[in-house]
Amino acid sequence: MKFTFYKYEGTGNDFIFIDNRQNNFPKTDVKRIEKLCDRRFGIGADGLILLENDNETDFKMVYYNSDGNQSSMCGNGGRCIVAFAKRLNLISDQATFLATDGLHKAFVFEDGIISLGMKDVDEVKIESDYVFLNTGSPHHVMMVDDLNNYDVKGIGAKIRYSDLYGKAGSNVNFVQQLLDNHFRLRTYERGVEDETFSCGTGATAAAIAMHAIGETSLSHIYLNVEGGKLEVSFEKVGGIYTNVFLKGPATFVFEGEIEW
Numbered sequence: 578m579k580f581t582f583y584k585y586e587g588t589g590n591d592f593i594f595i596d597n598r599q600n601n602f603p604k605t606d607v608k609r610i611e612k613l614c615d616r617r618f619g620i621g622a623d624g625l626i627l628l629e630n631d632n633e634t635d636f637k638m639v640y641y642n643s644d645g646n647q648s649s650m651c652g653n654g655g656r657c658i659v660a661f662a663k664r665l666n667l668i669s670d671q672a673t674f675l676a677t678d679g680l681h682k683a684f685v686f687e688d689g690i691i692s693l694g695m696k697d698v699d700e701v702k703i704e705s706d707y708v709f710l711n712t713g714s715p716h717h718v719m720m721v722d723d724l725n726n727y728d729v730k731g732i733g734a735k736i737r738y739s740d741l742y743g744k745a746g747s748n749v750n751f752v753q754q755l756l757d758n759h760f761r762l763r764t765y766e767r768g769v770e771d772e773t774f775s776c777g778t779g780a781t782a783a784a785i786a787m788h789a790i791g792e793t794s795l796s797h798i799y800l801n802v803e804g805g806k807l808e809v810s811f812e813k814v815g816g817i818y819t820n821v822f823l824k825g826p827a828t829f830v831f832e833g834e835i836e837w
């Protein structure tokens with residue numbers, strides 16, 4: 578089998594893209610997808626994303642974590658697939674696409690920045706030392722005083738595999754407040770089983786969580802992640818977080834061919 582692939586990164590969260598509109602990619606070959614994502618024996622990425630045809634929208638997004646398993650919504654990958662669709666001349670400066678958590682709208686700006694509409698969040702579980710919410714993927718969010726030298730992988734894995742989240746697990750986000758609506762975020766990602774340089778649904782979850790627990794009353798949040806900067810904006814209407822947007826860069830890195 579021979580495929581052209583396209584490598585993208587969104588604030589350091591990196592992905593292999595395949596144009597699967599011919600529907601010939603081996604979608605159930607977990608070991609193959611895991612190997613393609615392997616940073617030594619494959620191309621290397623946090624995830625692999627298929628762009629497929631969809632009757633009602635511009636395209637469909639299918640997301641796999643680097644463990645080779647299909648998973649829930651990827652916010653950075655969602656921004657990158659819009660850049661990929663533009664490269665394929667499928668769209669111009671906006672898109673509507675179908676993902677595992679429903680329909681997404683997206684807007685492409687001049688400088689390559691992409692703003693992705695995220696699902697509404699109608700349930701935010703506030704506990705004494707963490708917040709849990711689902712922004713298309715499940716996220717445990719907790720505040721820490723200093724993210725320098727913080728054991729994100731060790732502590733993140735403990736929480737991800739704890740009884741709290743059972744077999745499904747959760748992504749784990751550690752947030753440090755810098756200014757009123759400015760935060761630093763480091764994330765342990767389920768399915769990568771390591772810290773990633775950025776997590777889009779995690780940044781969205783952290784922003785909404787900080788608003789929900791009153792750390793900020795502003796609804797436009799700036800997040801410094803290990804791989805760059807993201808912005809999250811939202812409105813809270815009748816207890817529901819809506820008009821949620823995740824904005825940031827989506828960068829083409831290289832294209833190549835894989836054969837096996």
Ligand SMILES: N[C@H](CCC[C@H](N)C(=O)O)C(=O)O
Nearest residue numbers: 648651652653714776777778
């Ligand atoms: N690892 C996540 C999916 C990818 C999330 C992340 N890459 C993003 O940008 O949202 C999960 O299995 O829940």
